[in-house]
Amino acid sequence: MIVSFDLDGVLFVDPVKYEIEQPLRYPFNRFYPDRLRKGTVDLIHRLKNEKFQVWVYTSSYRRERYIKGIFWHYHVRFDKIINGTRHDREVQRNRKQRLPSKLPNYYRISLHIDDEETVMKNGQTYGFRVLRVSEPDPLWAEKVFQEAIRIREIENRGK
Secondary structure (H helix, E strand, C coil), X not given: CEEEECCECCXXXXXXXXXXXXXXXXXXXXXXXXXXXXXXXXXXXXXXXXXXXXXXXXXXXXXXXXXXXXXXXXXXXXXXXXXXXXXXXXXXXXXXXXXXXXXXXXXXXXXEEECCHHHHXXXXXXXXXXXXXXXXXXCHHHHHHHHHHHHHHHHHHCC
16 A cells, blocks of 8 residues: 655654754755654654555655655655656646645655645545644544554555
8 A cells, every 4th residue: 555745744843833853964964854753764664664665656756866865864764755747747637637746646655645635635536545734733643544544444445
């Protein structure tokens, strides 16, 4: 089963509003100015220990190399990264009608974690599962983990 995460507002947060993971040391904190939400590293390790595939699915146009790089410093490895460029190339392609900025079911993603209300609405319209994580919440990682377990049980019952 695949769980994907948006970056901005979910894993990358404003340190003024959110608790964050320990910032990277100099000079890496200059190369990677984004700050990780507290609990991100443990959550991803827990999901991987439970044999989930963990992806990034972001509409951001950050380079894959940047995303891999910042998480490498936290000892986090994603199974796949889909950024705005890849989404445009693989999902939107040459379609005249503009598709949503994220379409997790195109990639067979079972659960997508996002902060945007529009992604929640698109999930209802296009038939993909989204858990919204938007406000500072010390229990956010546990809620994500429990939802992933719940969805896996639902999917396993359907087999």
